[in-house]
Amino acid sequence: MFYVLEYYLINYRRVWRGSVLSSFILPLLTMLGFGVGVGAYVTGGVEGVPYLDWMVPGLIASTALQVAVGESTWPVMGAFSWDRLYFAQAAAPLRITDILDGHLIFVVLRTLLSSAAFLAIAAAFGTLHSWWALLTLPIAALVGLAVATPTFAYSATITVDSYLSILYRFGVIPMSLFSGVFFPVESLPLVFKWVAYAFPLWHAVDLSRAATLGIAPAWSTAGHLLYLALWVAAGWLLALRQFRRRLVL
Amino acid sequence: MVTLVLPRLISYEGAARRSGYVVERNAATLSRSYWLVMISGFLEPVLYLFSIGLGVGSLVGDLTLPDGRVIEYAAFVAPAMLASSSMTGALSETTFNFFGKMKFRKLYDGMLATPVRPIEIALGELAWAMARGNIYAAAFLVIMVAMDLTTPARAVLAFFAAILVGFAFGGLGMALSTYMKSWQDFDIVVSVQFTLFLFSGTFVPATSYPAALRWLVEATPLYRAVDLIRALTTGSAGWFQLLDIAYLLAALALGLTIAGRRMGKLLLK
Amino acid sequence: MTLIHARGLVKRFEGFTAVDGIDVDVQPGEAFGFLGPNGAGKSSTMRMIGCVSPPTGGELRILGMDPVREGPKIRARLGVCPQLDNLDLELTVRENLTTYARFFGIPRKVARARADELLDFVQLTERADSKVEPLSGGMKRRLTIARALVNEPEIVLLDEPTTGLDPQARHLVWERLFRLKQQGVTLVLTTHYMDEAEQLCDRLVVMDAGKIVAEGSPRALIDRYSTREVVELRFAAESQEPFASKLDGIGERVEVLPDRILLYVEHGDEAVAEVQGRALSPAGVLVRRSSLEDVFLTLTGRTLVD
Ligand SMILES: Nc1ncnc2c1ncn2[C@@H]1O[C@H](COP(=O)(O)OP(=O)(O)OP(=O)(O)O)[C@@H](O)[C@H]1O
Numbered sequence: 001m002f003y004v005l006e007y008y009l010i011n012y013r014r015v016w017r018g019s020v021l022s023s024f025i026l027p028l029l030t031m032l033g034f035g036v037g038v039g040a041y042v043t044g045g046v047e048g049v050p051y052l053d054w055m056v057p058g059l060i061a062s063t064a065l066q067v068a069v070g071e072s073t074w075p076v077m078g079a080f081s082w083d084r085l086y087f088a089q090a091a092a093p094l095r096i097t098d099i100l101d102g103h104l105i106f107v108v109l110r111t112l113l114s115s116a117a118f119l120a121i122a123a124a125f126g127t128l129h130s131w132w133a134l135l136t137l138p139i140a141a142l143v144g145l146a147v148a149t150p151t152f153a154y155s156a157t158i159t160v161d162s163y164l165s166i167l168y169r170f171g172v173i174p175m176s177l178f179s180g181v182f183f184p185v186e187s188l189p190l191v192f193k194w195v196a197y198a199f200p201l202w203h204a205v206d207l208s209r210a211a212t213l214g215i216a217p218a219w220s221t222a223g224h225l226l227y228l229a230l231w232v233a234a235g236w237l238l239a240l241r242q243f244r245r246r247l248v249l
Numbered sequence: 250m251v252t253l254v255l256p257r258l259i260s261y262e263g264a265a266r267r268s269g270y271v272v273e274r275n276a277a278t279l280s281r282s283y284w285l286v287m288i289s290g291f292l293e294p295v296l297y298l299f300s301i302g303l304g305v306g307s308l309v310g311d312l313t314l315p316d317g318r319v320i321e322y323a324a325f326v327a328p329a330m331l332a333s334s335s336m337t338g339a340l341s342e343t344t345f346n347f348f349g350k351m352k353f354r355k356l357y358d359g360m361l362a363t364p365v366r367p368i369e370i371a372l373g374e375l376a377w378a379m380a381r382g383n384i385y386a387a388a389f390l391v392i393m394v395a396m397d398l399t400t401p402a403r404a405v406l407a408f409f410a411a412i413l414v415g416f417a418f419g420g421l422g423m424a425l426s427t428y429m430k431s432w433q434d435f436d437i438v439v440s441v442q443f444t445l446f447l448f449s450g451t452f453v454p455a456t457s458y459p460a461a462l463r464w465l466v467e468a469t470p471l472y473r474a475v476d477l478i479r480a481l482t483t484g485s486a487g488w489f490q491l492l493d494i495a496y497l498l499a500a501l502a503l504g505l506t507i508a509g510r511r512m513g514k515l516l517l518k
Numbered sequence: 519m520t521l522i523h524a525r526g527l528v529k530r531f532e533g534f535t536a537v538d539g540i541d542v543d544v545q546p547g548e549a550f551g552f553l554g555p556n557g558a559g560k561s562s563t564m565r566m567i568g569c570v571s572p573p574t575g576g577e578l579r580i581l582g583m584d585p586v587r588e589g590p591k592i593r594a595r596l597g598v599c600p601q602l603d604n605l606d607l608e609l610t611v612r613e614n615l616t617t618y619a620r621f622f623g624i625p626r627k628v629a630r631a632r633a634d635e636l637l638d639f640v641q642l643t644e645r646a647d648s649k650v651e652p653l654s655g656g657m658k659r660r661l662t663i664a665r666a667l668v669n670e671p672e673i674v675l676l677d678e679p680t681t682g683l684d685p686q687a688r689h690l691v692w693e694r695l696f697r698l699k700q701q702g703v704t705l706v707l708t709t710h711y712m713d714e715a716e717q718l719c720d721r722l723v724v725m726d727a728g729k730i731v732a733e734g735s736p737r738a739l740i741d742r743y744s745t746r747e748v749v750e751l752r753f754a755a756e757s758q759e760p761f762a763s764k765l766d767g768i769g770e771r772v773e774v775l776p777d778r779i780l781l782y783v784e785h786g787d788e789a790v791a792e793v794q795g796r797a798l799s800p801a802g803v804l805v806r807r808s809s810l811e812d813v814f815l816t817l818t819g820r821t822l823v824d
């Protein structure tokens with residue numbers, strides 16, 4: 001497993017520049033363009049805090065989601081269909097779980113890295129209200145894993161890459177827009193509210209927000225964690241099943 | 250300007266017909282997954298409209314336009330969503346897909362052994378991208394009317410504006426792709442696109458930006474597109490919008506001229 | 519009328535000269551070949567004739583027209599089978615033919631009928647509705663050839679039509695090309711297989727490093743540049759070189775290759791007897807008739823296929 005991880009890390013050293021752009025500069029711009037811009041018009045703030053401060057923790061969680069999904073779509077599909085990397089690994093004395101876990105750990109590390117960078121910027125802008133804010137990192141890792149595992153399973157199943165755009169449009173984008181990152185979920189109509197509750201991202205957003213603002217989350221912390229853990233477990237089993245199907249013939 | 254450049258580019262009898270054949274070829278490739286992508290492409294701006302327009306709108310409340318009128322936030326954001334989705338649609342078709350066809354699948358090499366010429370391929374691809382984008386634009390405007398964010402008459406005008414926006418970005422996108430070396434370059438395109446999306450007076454009036462940023466923003470194509478469509482849907486269009494139109498037409502002509510020339514150079518060597 | 523007329527034709531890529539001043543004339547109804555090793559400039563020449571590559575210098579007229587100014591008009595009357603298949607992978611086998619026909623402005627109904635005819639011609643009718651990707655290399659090649667015929671061209675350009683095919687598939691392609699020739703279609707093809715050139719070409723030029731080194735019918739070239747028969751000797755040793763000197767005086771010429779020695783002679787059997795008379799015992803002996811391969815070897819000192 002560590003050999004697999006090592007492979008990705010070495011590879012990442014070559015391409016990290018490009019990922020700085022997508023996983024760091026773009027969220028930063030969102031914070032400036034949207035948070036600061038719109039924030040000026042949200043006169044009363046949200047739930048008693050300035051709009052920017054309220055939005056930033058959501059954005060950290062949402063960035064974790066974007067990075068995790070980004071690393072689990074094209075790279076995974078490509079490793080099956082294009083450069084056939086997984087097949088090469090399977091031909092080496094590695095177990096399927098090693099191949100899967102090695103790649104997953106890399107994805108989590110990538111997620112952590114961009115979240116940490118984002119957190120540092122958020123701190124520089126003075127949007128963090130509490131030392132609990134450091135907990136956004138493990139939360140980001142957890143939500144990253146919660147979405148990466150089912151996405152691995154999905155990417156391992158499809159062979160045409162237009163299905164990845166479909167995942168983005170029907171999954172990732174609605175989730176980013178309606179999980180309480182930009183506005184409180186409570187203002188949604190009842191049905192949509194429950195859809196939001198079903199999204200793993202909302203749970204991470206609520207936890208992160210509680211952490212950076214130093215308040216209590218809307219739900220019980222244990223409930224949030226349990227729900228996210230459920231996604232991780234189910235997603236991992238699915239991914240393992242699909243990897244087996246593709247690699248063991 | 251377009252009337253000046255276009256006839257020169259396609260001054261060959263049957264050019265429009267042959268561009269049409271390129272469109273036909275694309276229509277023949279439609280598959281199941283494509284339809285899903287197509288529907289989902291429409292979904293995206295609508296989701297943004299609900300999330301930002303209504304969700305964030307409930308936090309922002311009403312907005313005062315520079316001319317003093319007060320409108321709801323959703324009515325302010327919706328035309329910007331339309332403009333950016335026209336941009337995104339046109340760019341994804343003319344950068345990603347176009348580049349892939351040209352460089353990797355060698356599709357155009359086959360076509361060029363027939364009487365079809367590079368500029369005709371460019372025009373055909375552009376027309377194809379637009380056909381799809383126009384359907385999205387129309388559907389989005391219907392929703393805006395249904396939500397009472399604009400009137401039907403204004404929506405019709407805005408529809409034509411959206412077509413123009415799509416063509417302008419399509420032309421620019423195609424010209425850009427002829428300079429692309431690898432897929433990595435597209436990260437930059439996507440980032441620039443997203444930056445434009447954030448800062449083109451999309452979410453807040455450009456007047457609220459710092460002066461330097463504001464002038465920079467005013468010069469970008471997406472801002473001109475947002476300005477045009479917003480003026481039309483909110484009913485505040487005036488002589489100033491002619492500038493927007495001229496700007497977008499110029500972008501289209503420039504894009505097509507460069508694309509036609511560069512494609513000739515890249516493919517016919 | 520001369521269909522293809524080139525004088526001093528040159529193609530340069532960033533300082534590198536791929537085609538270095540060649541003269542070519544192709545007459546209606548003839549099968550004309552470019553024979554040469556890798557990098558000789560065959561494909562570059564074909565692309566110029568196909569009007570998708572502007573010549574750097576010299577004169578080129580195709581069907582009496584200028585390829586740079588009247589490209590579309592000329593291409594409407596050409597059929598092109600490029601060296602590498604560039605079929606449309608998103609379309610089915612039949613759609614590849616029908617959409618391609620449309621690029622020539624052929625009405626849809628006619629296109630469909632012609633596609634069916636051509637599929638039959640290249641024996642792909644059974645795969646008509648399959649995608650292109652899963653086809654075998656030989657099938658793809660045949661489809662590309664069929665596609666080149668969809669506009670009923672006057673000249674068909676075939677760049678290495680059978681490279682990479684198994685013998686059976688090659689013979690099928692040859693047979694189809696031969697039928698085209700009988701129908702009066704002008705064929706221009708490149709190859710580095712001498713048997714292909716001998717089978718198909720009425721006349722050919724041998725190209726090497728961008729230049730034409732010989733021209734004529736396959737028979738005439740062999741008569742002029744080679745002997746009637748060739749004896750191939752293989753010695754079971756690290757190097758063939760030491761044996762060459764011991765063969766002095768047998769036949770007209772001795773050619774030493776890394777793995778064998780070629781003796782150019784009029785009568786093979788007599789030469790073999792003479793070799794054995796010198797108490798040499800090669801591990802392998804083969805007597806065969808001279809081929810274009812030998813012509814090429816004589817002209818350039820190198821083998822065609824390496
Ligand atoms: N687009 C190009 N840019 C630069 N050099 C090129 C280009 N196309 C061909 N060449 C060079 O021109 C020379 C002749 O190439 P060409 O493809 O015509 O040879 P060929 O006779 O068809 O060889 P082969 O049997 O390998 O197909 C080669 O050295 C090749 O590297």
Ligand SMILES: [Mg+2]
Pocket residue numbers: 560561562601677
């Ligand atoms: Mg070649």
